[in-house]
Amino acid sequence: MTTGYYASGTEVRAACRDGRHTGQTSGLAQGFQQGNLAILPSAYADDFLRYCVRNPKPAPLLGVSEPGDPSLPQIGRDIDIRRDLPRYRVFRNGEPAESVTDLDALWRDDFVSFVIGCSFSFETALLRDDIPVRHIAAGRNVAMYVTNIETEQAGPFGGPMVVSMRSFSPRDAIRAVILSSRLPEAHGAPVHLGDPAAIGIADLSKPDFGDVPDIHAGDVPVFWACGVTPQSAIRRARPEIAIVHEPGHMLVTDLRVSMS
Amino acid sequence: MTTGYYASGTEVRAACRDGRHTGQTSGLAQGFQQGNLAILPSAYADDFLRYCVRNPKPAPLLGVSEPGDPSLPQIGRDIDIRRDLPRYRVFRNGEPAESVTDLDALWRDDFVSFVIGCSFSFETALLRDDIPVRHIAAGRNVAMYVTNIETEQAGPFGGPMVVSMRSFSPRDAIRAVILSSRLPEAHGAPVHLGDPAAIGIADLSKPDFGDVPDIHAGDVPVFWACGVTPQSAIRRARPEIAIVHEPGHMLVTDLRVSMS
Numbered sequence: 001m002t003t004g005y006y007a008s009g010t011e012v013r014a015a016c017r018d019g020r021h022t023g024q025t026s027g028l029a030q031g032f033q034q035g036n037l038a039i040l041p042s043a044y045a046d047d048f049l050r051y052c053v054r055n056p057k058p059a060p061l062l063g064v065s066e067p068g069d070p071s072l073p074q075i076g077r078d079i080d081i082r083r084d085l086p087r088y089r090v091f092r093n094g095e096p097a098e099s100v101t102d103l104d105a106l107w108r109d110d111f112v113s114f115v116i117g118c119s120f121s122f123e124t125a126l127l128r129d130d131i132p133v134r135h136i137a138a139g140r141n142v143a144m145y146v147t148n149i150e151t152e153q154a155g156p157f158g159g160p161m162v163v164s165m166r167s168f169s170p171r172d173a174i175r176a177v178i179l180s181s182r183l184p185e186a187h188g189a190p191v192h193l194g195d196p197a198a199i200g201i202a203d204l205s206k207p208d209f210g211d212v213p214d215i216h217a218g219d220v221p222v223f224w225a226c227g228v229t230p231q232s233a234i235r236r237a238r239p240e241i242a243i244v245h246e247p248g249h250m251l252v253t254d255l256r257v258s259m260s
Numbered sequence: 261m262t263t264g265y266y267a268s269g270t271e272v273r274a275a276c277r278d279g280r281h282t283g284q285t286s287g288l289a290q291g292f293q294q295g296n297l298a299i300l301p302s303a304y305a306d307d308f309l310r311y312c313v314r315n316p317k318p319a320p321l322l323g324v325s326e327p328g329d330p331s332l333p334q335i336g337r338d339i340d341i342r343r344d345l346p347r348y349r350v351f352r353n354g355e356p357a358e359s360v361t362d363l364d365a366l367w368r369d370d371f372v373s374f375v376i377g378c379s380f381s382f383e384t385a386l387l388r389d390d391i392p393v394r395h396i397a398a399g400r401n402v403a404m405y406v407t408n409i410e411t412e413q414a415g416p417f418g419g420p421m422v423v424s425m426r427s428f429s430p431r432d433a434i435r436a437v438i439l440s441s442r443l444p445e446a447h448g449a450p451v452h453l454g455d456p457a458a459i460g461i462a463d464l465s466k467p468d469f470g471d472v473p474d475i476h477a478g479d480v481p482v483f484w485a486c487g488v489t490p491q492s493a494i495r496r497a498r499p500e501i502a503i504v505h506e507p508g509h510m511l512v513t514d515l516r517v518s519m520s
Contacts (some may be wrong), residue, residue: 170452178441178449189438192430194454194480209269220454 001049008032012252013084022101024248029122032259033185034250035062035075035115035225037085038234039103039243042067045112047155052235054112054152058161058229060117060185062253068109081113087246094238099246100228105196106243111171118250119164121257126181131172134219140211141248143168144226148200153227156237160185160227164192165204167219176222183257192223197237199223269336272512273344282361284378284508290384293445293517294510295335295375296487297345297415298494299363299503302327305372306384311493312374314412318421318489320377320445322513328369336514339504341373343455347506354498359414359506366503378487379424381517382446385439391432394479400471401508402426408460409451416497423451425464427479436482442516442518452483459483474516 006012006021009032025034040048045067048078052059063075070081082103090097090106100106119142126133135142142164149161168176173193181189192199204221205212210227215221234242245251266272266281269292275281285294294442300308305327312319323335325450332339342363350357350366360366379402386393395402402424408415409421435454441449452459464481465472474479505511 131456170454170458174437174450177437181438181441190434194430194433195478198430198478217459218455 006252009252009254010078010213013079014190016086017080017083019101025086025252026120026248027251029252031257033062033253034118034120034257035241035253036118036231037081037088037245037251038114038116039111039228040114040234040239041083041108041241042110042112044156044237044239047157048114049130050154050233051151051157052116052230054154055229057188057191057225058151058186058227060187061114062117062185062255063115064105067112070113072113072115075115077249081251082107084250085245085251089244089246091235091242091244094114094235103243115253116227116230117185117187117249119224120187120250122180124257126176129179131168131175131179134167134214134216135211138214140214142210143207143213144209144228145196145201146170146208148179150202151233157233159233159236160258161191162209162226162232163199163223164210164226165207165213165221165223167213167215168223169216169218170220173220173222180224184212186256186257187224187226190222190224192213195221196221266512269512269514270338273336273339277340277343279361279363285346285510285512286380286508289512291517293322293513293515294378294380295513296378296491297341297348297503297505297511298374298375298376298490299341300494300499301368301501302370302372304497304499306512308374308417308490308494310339310414311412311417312490314414315489316444317448317451317485318411320447322377322445322515323375325373329440330367330373332373332375335375336369339511341511342367345505345511347511348396349504349506351495351502351504353500354495363503366436366501375511375513376487376490377445377447379446379455380510381486382440382443384517385437385443386409389435389439391428391435391439394427394474394476395471398474400474402502403464403467404469404488405461405475407455417493419493419496421451422469422486422492423459423483424470425467425473425483425485427473427475427481429476429478430480431481432482440484445515446517447484447486450482450484453480456481469516
């Protein structure tokens with residue numbers, strides 16, 4: 001893994017494409033939106049597209065490709081989705097299989113690419129407003145939990161919403177709600193705050209994904225819909241093959257982070 | 261007390277002026293901003309103006325008059341502040357004195373009028389979005405509490421912030437935060453949510469002003485800066501005379517409620 005300074009999505013993608021960057025993308029090319037990737041055979045694409053449209057908080061769609069076309073001109077100049085992420089994870093029949101740095105050997109003419117907004121741009125906005133983000137300060141991954149909130153189903157895609165949790169002082173929780181509401185492409189406003197049990201989370205210290213959270217005395221836990229939700233829906237649908245980004249290794253787009 | 265349908269601030273003010281309306285103004289002339297009134301001798305006016313500017317959440321200024329001038333052309337056509345509210349309360353040396361329906365007998369050439377935004381327009385916005393407001397549904401006044409949050413002092417004006425509390429389901433609490441943040445003239449975003457003790461409130465069932473709240477199971481209490489704060493600051497400053505609106509009997513302005 002190498003890291004460096006990248007001023008734009010174009011520069012990050014070029015570094016991924018020629019193998020100079022294979023690490024995480026958190027903090028790179030600040031001001032540009034990063035995206036979760038999901039690649040599916042076209043037989044699944046229509047259902048998955050409807051799933052995203054019906055569940056815009058966990059799955060805010062930034063872009064969708066034509067079948068077999070590795071470009072996504074709506075969200076970035078000259079994107080080659082087969083090579084422009086640092087690392088990919090392959091699922092076969094819903095189970096994790098290989099982890100690869102390009103898709104040259106796997107690409108199919110019926111692959112459709114979906115790019116879904118991620119919370120990095122939201123966290124950048126929090127930090128820019130001097131709102132402490134506990135897991136970043138602690139050098140951990142965000143804590144994520146499977147909830148009892150059911151997503152809207154579409155074909156074989158469905159299942160519970162996965163949320164990420166960030167805790168704040170009450171004052172900062174209020175500011176985080178307002179800020180995130182203005183970033184619908186980064187999951188928007190939270191789906192819950194306060195009592196974790198109300199959305200089926202038994203113990204905040206036992207996240208289903210990510211790291212144990214660092215919750216300060218007096219903090220309010222705030223819960224956002226998470227991009228792991230559509231990934232879980234894909235696993236439940238068990239397509240013969242699906243390709244997603246390796247966690248933290250996102251597509252950096254040319255879209256600017258802007259308050260709506 | 262009589263009530264009726266009033267389409268605008270002009271109509272409400274005319275009804276107050278000729279004695280047809282002497283009751284509360286909640287729900288009248290929807291879509292128009294209502295304001296708290298504070299009238300002070302000019303010797304206090306500069307300090308109180310700075311107090312409001314330094315504390316925009318409890319005291320969002322809608323308008324301020326010239327000394328002795330009963331009009332406020334910035335916020336309403338032909339306002340006569342001496343007659344355009346349904347009822348006024350007089351304080352002498354910080355203590356409540358008479359309650360009157362006009363100021364003809366009390367007016368002085370050095371009186372300066374301050375009109376401060378109130379939460380009615382915010383509550384209207386909540387109801388319009390189908391967010392239940394517990395105290396309205398229960399036919400009660402909102403519960404208000406003195407906190408341990410000190411306001412910024414200016415001259416003799418200072419003291420603790422008074423907050424109003426509204427409780428919601430977590431989902432509606434998030435929506436109420438977002439909505440209110442877009443209405444800075446109606447006290448804006450909340451100052452606190454969750455644990456009342458964190459801002460010095462020992463018992464939600466014992467409000468300092470207003471009625472006992474109706475809190476549903478699973479509700480999150482949300483706290484907004486309240487227009488009672490500047491009124492308390494005036495009482496602490498003990499001017500020889502100060503005139504405010506009778507609680508709930510506001511000035512209805514020509515300003516539209518609009519999301520900023």
